[in-house]
Amino acid sequence: MIIQPKTRGFICTTAHPEGCAAQVQRQIEYVKAQQPVAGIKNALVIGASTGYGLASRIVSAFGAGANTIGVYFDRPSEGGRTATAGWYNSAAFEQAAQDAGLKSFSIVGDAFSDEIKAKTLDLIRTELGQVDLVVYSVASPRRTHPKTGETFTSVLKPIGETFSNKTVNFHNGEVTSVTIEPATEDEISQTVAVMGGEDWQMWIDALQEAGLLAPQAVTVAYNYIGPEVTHAVYREGTIGRAKLDLEKTGKSLNNQLGATGGRAYVSVNKALVTQASAAIPVVPLYISLLYKVMKEKNIHEGCIEQMYRLFSERLYAPQGTSTDESGLIRIDDWEMREDVQEEVSKLWSIVSTENLAEISDIASYRREFFQLFGFESEGIDYEADTNPEVSIPNLR
Numbered sequence: 548m549i550i551q552p553k554t555r556g557f558i559c560t561t562a563h564p565e566g567c568a569a570q571v572q573r574q575i576e577y578v579k580a581q582q583p584v585a586g587i588k589n590a591l592v593i594g595a596s597t598g599y600g601l602a603s604r605i606v607s608a609f610g611a612g613a614n615t616i617g618v619y620f621d622r623p624s625e626g627g628r629t630a631t632a633g634w635y636n637s638a639a640f641e642q643a644a645q646d647a648g649l650k651s652f653s654i655v656g657d658a659f660s661d662e663i664k665a666k667t668l669d670l671i672r673t674e675l676g677q678v679d680l681v682v683y684s685v686a687s688p689r690r691t692h693p694k695t696g697e698t699f700t701s702v703l704k705p706i707g708e709t710f711s712n713k714t715v716n717f718h719n720g721e722v723t724s725v726t727i728e729p730a731t732e733d734e735i736s737q738t739v740a741v742m743g744g745e746d747w748q749m750w751i752d753a754l755q756e757a758g759l760l761a762p763q764a765v766t767v768a769y770n771y772i773g774p775e776v777t778h779a780v781y782r783e784g785t786i787g788r789a790k791l792d793l794e795k796t797g798k799s800l801n802n803q804l805g806a807t808g809g810r811a812y813v814s815v816n817k818a819l820v821t822q823a824s825a826a827i828p829v830v831p832l833y834i835s836l837l838y839k840v841m842k843e844k845n846i847h848e849g850c851i852e853q854m855y856r857l858f859s860e861r862l863y864a865p866q867g868t869s870t871d872e873s874g875l876i877r878i879d880d881w882e883m884r885e886d887v888q889e890e891v892s893k894l895w896s897i898v899s900t901e902n903l904a905e906i907s908d909i910a911s912y913r914r915e916f917f918q919l920f921g922f923e924s925e926g927i928d929y930e931a932d933t934n935p936e937v938s939i940p941n942l943r
């Protein structure tokens with residue numbers, strides 16, 4: 548079939564297998580061109596098919612030569628529908644890892660469930676023995692609790708007060724004002740149940756109890772803080788509450804793993820175009836301005852550049868892992884530089900529909916959004932007949 552993008556708001560319901568494979572290959576090539584990362588033998592990446600999780604898996608495998616298990620929630624092509632982008636990304640990753648002689652396996656299903664945890668534990672036991680790195684990179688709108696069966700839904704809302712600010716429709720470049728009513732107490736606690744630290748803790752407990760964590764294992768989960776303009780919908784909003792919970796979990800996991808020489812971290816990453824961030828009001832406009840400023844200063848990074856720097860200069864840095872005074876790894880350091888934020892905030896105050904194309908990098912935002920789904924990748928013939936059915940090697 549001829550596969551074209553079909554968008555609904557910030558979602559694209561189709562994905563292109565060859566375009567996704569090209570994006571994965573580009574990330575692999577980037578990592579292979581850098582200095583190797585030392586210290587990872589067997590990595591488990593939970594939320595491994597797109598965004599920061601995929602990039603973490605690529606750095607582990609192609610930067611450190613590690614065997615990897617990727618856990619993710621994606622679906623194959625069926626009944627004339629394409630598979631999801633994460634499915635095609637993972638098929639390409641698995642093939643490349645296999646070609647490179649690395650052990651690599653995929654588990655597709657709900658990471659929040661006991662069933663998928665048990666399946667992953669069995670796989671580690673039989674294929675890898677133990678894991679020494681666990682990356683937790685799940686971004687999900689909902690979670691069914693494995694013990695109570697209750698389903699929680701996360702919301703992206705401010706807390707306490709109604710919030711109004713600029714936002715962009717990145718499809719047509721219209722800058723408008725968005726107003727979001729504050730979350731209720733119940734919405735706050737549901738968001739914490741989905742995006743907080745409970746599931747990360749459950750994974751580490753399960754791995755540790757089963758004796759499948761290497762003594763000096765490292766685990767990391769991802770966070771965002773960002774500037775003032777996004778605080779009401781991020782840091783001080785419902786998602787921020789969930790991230791505070793994640794940070795608390797990180798600290799207690801660090802104590803828990805510390806007994807055997809292990810370490811747990813929360814890394815604060817840069818704002819980037821991913822399926823998860825496209826869903827947050829205000830953030831796409833901020834990212835468009837940020838890209839413009841960071842590119843001008845020659846310090847722009849995508850997921851793979853961020854994750855390579857996280858692994859090589861923080862998590863596995865020969866001089867040890869540096870954190871801020873709260874114990875967080877800051878790989879958002881370039882984004883948060885004073886000169887960067889000053890310029891972004893000047894642009895923020897004047898940005899409008901009329902000057903958007905000129906003062907922001909909305910064109911890259913849009914292109915990267917489509918690239919998440921395998922579109923607008925160089926060297927791909929989008930008019931060619933393409934088979935949407937792609938199988939994932941080593942799918943368990």
Ligand code: NAD
Binds near residue numbers: 599769771817818820
């Ligand atoms: P993403 O949407 O690209 O990736 C999410 C991953 O989670 C996918 O692999 C998906 O398959 C998986 N997933 C979702 N639900 C699942 C489930 N029930 N079971 C198993 N896997 C499931 O998101 P992302 O932007 O890479 O976000 C990853 C982490 O990074 C999140 O914690 C996010 O808050 C954080 N982060 C993102 C940004 C950003 O700007 N994108 C910045 C800083 C931190």
